[in-house]
Amino acid sequence: MESLKNHINNYLEISETTFSEIARFFSYQGKKKKEYFLREGEEFNKMFFIESGCVNISFIKDNGQEQTIDFAIENWWTSDFLSFSKSEKSRFSIRAIEDTSVIILTKDAKEKLLVEYPFMETYFRAVFEKAYAASQNRIKLLYELSREEAYFHFRDNFPEFIQRVPQYLIASFLGFTPEYLSEIRKKSIS
Amino acid sequence: MESLKNHINNYLEISETTFSEIARFFSYQGKKKKEYFLREGEEFNKMFFIESGCVNISFIKDNGQEQTIDFAIENWWTSDFLSFSKSEKSRFSIRAIEDTSVIILTKDAKEKLLVEYPFMETYFRAVFEKAYAASQNRIKLLYELSREEAYFHFRDNFPEFIQRVPQYLIASFLGFTPEYLSEIRKKSIS
Numbered sequence: 001m002e003s004l005k006n007h008i009n010n011y012l013e014i015s016e017t018t019f020s021e022i023a024r025f026f027s028y029q030g031k032k033k034k035e036y037f038l039r040e041g042e043e044f045n046k047m048f049f050i051e052s053g054c055v056n057i058s059f060i061k062d063n064g065q066e067q068t069i070d071f072a073i074e075n076w077w078t079s080d081f082l083s084f085s086k087s088e089k090s091r092f093s094i095r096a097i098e099d100t101s102v103i104i105l106t107k108d109a110k111e112k113l114l115v116e117y118p119f120m121e122t123y124f125r126a127v128f129e130k131a132y133a134a135s136q137n138r139i140k141l142l143y144e145l146s147r148e149e150a151y152f153h154f155r156d157n158f159p160e161f162i163q164r165v166p167q168y169l170i171a172s173f174l175g176f177t178p179e180y181l182s183e184i185r186k187k188s189i190s
Numbered sequence: 191m192e193s194l195k196n197h198i199n200n201y202l203e204i205s206e207t208t209f210s211e212i213a214r215f216f217s218y219q220g221k222k223k224k225e226y227f228l229r230e231g232e233e234f235n236k237m238f239f240i241e242s243g244c245v246n247i248s249f250i251k252d253n254g255q256e257q258t259i260d261f262a263i264e265n266w267w268t269s270d271f272l273s274f275s276k277s278e279k280s281r282f283s284i285r286a287i288e289d290t291s292v293i294i295l296t297k298d299a300k301e302k303l304l305v306e307y308p309f310m311e312t313y314f315r316a317v318f319e320k321a322y323a324a325s326q327n328r329i330k331l332l333y334e335l336s337r338e339e340a341y342f343h344f345r346d347n348f349p350e351f352i353q354r355v356p357q358y359l360i361a362s363f364l365g366f367t368p369e370y371l372s373e374i375r376k377k378s379i380s
Binding site: 009059061067069070080081082084085091092114118119121122124125128129130131132133134135136137138139140142144175 | 249251257259260270271272274275281282304308309311312314315318319320321322323324325326327328329330332333334365
């Protein structure tokens with residue numbers, strides 16, 4: 001769980017001893033590429049910290065198509081946060097798009113952790129504050145950019161994703177057909 | 191600042207005495223309808239808690255039009271959170287759409303408050319966790335709903351906004367022209 005310890009250390013100092021005390025609140029899960037950590041409609045009360053690998057977060061649209069709304073890679077927390085907070089069934093699926101290992105914090109464990117180790121409030125406040133700021137910025141971009149501009153923005157700001165994520169998922173995330181994405185890419189190369 | 195005290199009390203117990211101690215970190219500002227709390231491009235290091243009234247959060251698009259991306263009413267914190275965290279110039283304007291009073295927390299004051307009164311981490315963790323969950327859900331809706339469906343969703347889930355917010359701002363928020371919004375409304379009444 002070295003990666004989580006390092007991530008916490010970005011926001012506050014945590015000693016080896018203290019980290020080994022709180023480690024019992026977390027558990028570990030690994031999945032092969034294309035396996036699901038979570039399927040839409042399942043009971044769900046977990047947050048995932050990506051230790052290695054990459055996942056996509058998606059839901060099934062009325063027309064039956066899978067719509068990817070987000071990705072998460074190393075050092076990101078992900079979940080269906082609304083379902084998590086309300087203890088409702090998940091509205092998203094979370095699937096490994098590479099071999100992926102995650103550190104799990106259940107809702108129960110999170111509540112106990114924060115009561116017993118209140119300094120961890122600082123960590124999660126910082127995590128959620130940063131995530132919310134990024135999300136507000138993303139909403140701005142959804143209003144601001146044409147679909148073509150959105151692709152170039154994504155490519156220039158998150159080059160790692162373009163390398164790692166299959167084309168059809170990037171197309172879904174950007175609201176394209178894979179064919180349209182392929183056209184834009186050709187145009188940008190020529 | 192009774193409204194802020196009540197809001198904190200939703201997440202943790204805070205005594206009159208303790209609240210009066212932390213009150214010095216906050217300040218107060220009132221604006222008339224249509225006045226700006228913040229203009230895009232200004233230096234900005236504040237978070238606003240809406241005590242009464244309503245604001246819209248917007249930016250100017252390349253074509254010169256004002257694009258509303260969000261609203262905030264009583265008991266919501268609002269800001270340009272990315273600019274706030276990076277101490278950059280604001281990418282949004284925040285404007286009163288009714289006579290509005292806000293409680294202000296500057297970035298400096300926030301940092302001092304959290305060091306001196308670490309229990310307030312719990313409050314802001316909860317505030318940001320909730321805001322992020324709502325934002326993730328909103329991104330889902332932006333992918334899921336047609337523009338017409340988005341109007342009905344907004345009307346059914348936030349009836350108060352429809353009453354309080356001028357039509358042209360609701361249209362902007364939903365990505366409509368005011369004429370298109372008017373058509374949908376007529377259709378839904380008949």
